[in-house]
Amino acid sequence: MDNPEVIIDLKSVSFGYDGNQSQRPVLHALNFRVRRGDRVGLIGPNGSGKTTLFHLLMGLLQPTQGEIVVFGKKRQHEKDFREVREKIGLLFQDSDDQLFCPTVAEDVAFGPLNLGKSQEEALEITRQLLRSLALEEFENRLTYKLSGGEKRLISLATVLAMKPEVLVLDEPTTGLDEDTVERLIQILTSSNLTYVIASHNRDFLSKTTDIFYHLGGGKVERRPNISAIRQVC
Numbered sequence: 001m002d003n004p005e006v007i008i009d010l011k012s013v014s015f016g017y018d019g020n021q022s023q024r025p026v027l028h029a030l031n032f033r034v035r036r037g038d039r040v041g042l043i044g045p046n047g048s049g050k051t052t053l054f055h056l057l058m059g060l061l062q063p064t065q066g067e068i069v070v071f072g073k074k075r076q077h078e079k080d081f082r083e084v085r086e087k088i089g090l091l092f093q094d095s096d097d098q099l100f101c102p103t104v105a106e107d108v109a110f111g112p113l114n115l116g117k118s119q120e121e122a123l124e125i126t127r128q129l130l131r132s133l134a135l136e137e138f139e140n141r142l143t144y145k146l147s148g149g150e151k152r153l154i155s156l157a158t159v160l161a162m163k164p165e166v167l168v169l170d171e172p173t174t175g176l177d178e179d180t181v182e183r184l185i186q187i188l189t190s191s192n193l194t195y196v197i198a199s200h201n202r203d204f205l206s207k208t209t210d211i212f213y214h215l216g217g218g219k220v221e222r223r224p225n226i227s228a229i230r231q232v233c
């Protein structure tokens, strides 16, 4: 496609946690665009606002100024973000924000059930997905007893279970061993999903993404390649 559809368009978005514009906002008149098929890496130091940007995109925070346009529609109110959350899967930076059911199977089935699938359909989706991620032995495990890396993978499974069109992954490799990072690279690069990944892991980003943005001073700037982003992360 010559001009792929813009699916995420943040227009001059500003945000500060105190809501007080006399303080320097976390994000300041930020513009950020993602087209269908883009594989975007977002790099920025701790505290630069990567997580904040993702939460604004999903409607978990409201901008103090600017517009959030997703799938061609301006999103402002809670009801506007329902479609966004169905089609864009956010992997939270903290897995404990993602997993809230007693067992892995219940957590993975939660999204499909919420989308109106029957118990049987949700269980089938859950089993298929856990199998495809080589996580089938986790089905009946208690979520709170999993290691950090295991929680990361199960969190990813809960996101994929919704069959999103777009993935937004907030530091997905945290706590993952090398083999599991390799598996995640395989999953991402063999998918035809549009995705945005915030990560400090440059090797992972260089293997999974080809459009790079630096977040700093409240703005994102596109860089031609990952080595053009110099900072200690």
Ligand SMILES: Nc1ncnc2c1ncn2[C@@H]1O[C@H](COP(=O)(O)OP(=O)(O)O)[C@@H](O)[C@H]1O
Pocket (backbone or CB within 6 Å): 017, 026, 044, 045, 046, 047, 048, 049, 050, 051, 052, 053
């Ligand atoms: N809930 C919150 N209340 C107040 N300040 C916050 C909150 N969450 C994050 N911040 C602040 O906003 C800034 C951006 O945070 P964050 O988006 O988490 O950055 P990053 O994900 O890039 O590390 C930081 O200065 C952080 O301390």
Ligand SMILES: [Mg+2]
Pocket (backbone or CB within 6 Å): 050, 051, 052, 093, 170
């Ligand atoms: Mg963060």
